[in-house]
Amino acid sequence: MTNQEKRCGFAALIGAPNAGKSTLVNALIGSKISIVTHKVQTTRFRVRGIMLKQNSQIVLVDTPGVFAPKRRLDRAMVRAAWQGAEEADQIVHIVDAAAWHRHEDPKLARAQDKKAAIDTNSIIDELHSLGRKAILVLNKIDLIEKETLLAQVAHFNAIGIYDEIIMVSASKGLGVEDLGNLLAQRMPVGAWHYPEDQIADLPMRLLAAEITREKLMLRVHEELPYAATVTTESWELRKDKSITVRQIIYVERESQRKIILGKNGKVIKAIGQSARRELMGMLGEKIHLFLHVKVANWAQDRERYTEFGLEFE
Ligand SMILES: Nc1nc2c(ncn2[C@@H]2O[C@H](COP(=O)(O)OP(=O)(O)OP(=O)(O)O)[C@@H](O)[C@H]2O)c(=O)[nH]1
Ligand SMILES: [Mg+2]
Numbered sequence: 001m002t003n004q005e006k007r008c009g010f011a012a013l014i015g016a017p018n019a020g021k022s023t024l025v026n027a028l029i030g031s032k033i034s035i036v037t038h039k040v041q042t043t044r045f046r047v048r049g050i051m052l053k054q055n056s057q058i059v060l061v062d063t064p065g066v067f068a069p070k071r072r073l074d075r076a077m078v079r080a081a082w083q084g085a086e087e088a089d090q091i092v093h094i095v096d097a098a099a100w101h102r103h104e105d106p107k108l109a110r111a112q113d114k115k116a117a118i119d120t121n122s123i124i125d126e127l128h129s130l131g132r133k134a135i136l137v138l139n140k141i142d143l144i145e146k147e148t149l150l151a152q153v154a155h156f157n158a159i160g161i162y163d164e165i166i167m168v169s170a171s172k173g174l175g176v177e178d179l180g181n182l183l184a185q186r187m188p189v190g191a192w193h194y195p196e197d198q199i200a201d202l203p204m205r206l207l208a209a210e211i212t213r214e215k216l217m218l219r220v221h222e223e224l225p226y227a228a229t230v231t232t233e234s235w236e237l238r239k240d241k242s243i244t245v246r247q248i249i250y251v252e253r254e255s256q257r258k259i260i261l262g263k264n265g266k267v268i269k270a271i272g273q274s275a276r277r278e279l280m281g282m283l284g285e286k287i288h289l290f291l292h293v294k295v296a297n298w299a300q301d302r303e304r305y306t307e308f309g310l311e312f313e
Contacts, residue, residue, distance in 0.1 A: 080310055276288075
């Protein structure tokens with residue numbers, strides 16, 4: 001294959017929180033590079049995954065969900081999402097088709113579904129004003145009936161900003177191949193940006209911090225996941241090839257620190273164990289993971305933003 005035939009470009013995935021963007025990026029790449037939870041606002045910054053398909057190298061940009069921001073961190077997240085979209089060759093708008101279906105029925109709609117629908121509509125407005133066409137992905141089709149889905153296709157088609165609509169189940173792998181092929185064909189001709197075997201553009205210590213944050217989000221509830229952030233302080237390769245990783249979990253208040261530690265350190269221990277297990281599986285080396293919980297006003301601290309490439313306004 002000559003270099004001329006090669007294609008390379010960026011595809012940004014945008015959507016309301018919890019639509020399944022990170023799950024879809026991981027499914028397209030075939031490896032977990034972006035964390036996933038059942039909670040909204042899991043992804044906080046742009047994560048680049050790299051996928052090879054046909055003769056194309058596609059840089060998939062996973063973005064934070066787009067929602068009405070309140071806090072400084074929220075605003076930085078939403079800005080990061082739109083920057084990802086504006087810079088991309090292709091925009092993929094992901095909608096949770098099951099949530100959209102529920103929001104249309106007063107008997108089924110939960111508060112979260114209504115929020116998702118509002119966020120989805122505001123994304124549509126923004127795409128309109130950007131004057132950008134997008135690929136629509138209706139995700140979570142494993143949860144709804146075919147007829148419902150077809151009605152949704154008609155609804156979104158009529159909006160006039162989508163030049164393709166693809167139905168997928170990111171978690172079941174349905175339709176993922178079709179989306180990959182479409183993106184491959186649409187990438188501009190050009191040399192590949194990354195080595196052939198690279199699947200993510202994210203330093204290991206950042207990914208390791210994300211893994212710990214995922215386990216934390218799965219373990220503690222309500223507002224606590226949003227009051228916490230994780231930083232990798234040190235990453236040390238030992239002679240026996242094992243790796244010592246030290247991380248700090250920042251929370252905003254002493255009461256939150258106590259919950260994360262748990263009785264006799266039970267909660268932090270469980271978070272550490274499952275993070276360590278996942279890191280070991282990923283790196284194939286023995287990991288010694290040390291977690292430390294600190295109270296700090298981190299959401300107002302510039303460094304906690306810049307380490308993730310977020311803007312600090
Ligand atoms: N049933 C079903 N669940 C899915 C599917 N795709 C994603 N999910 C679930 O939806 C939830 C949210 O997935 P994420 O990938 O974290 O969603 P996201 O859009 O990245 O969310 P944020 O980062 O918070 O914006 C998780 O519990 C996933 O397992 C799907 O195709 N079917
Ligand atoms: Mg995500």
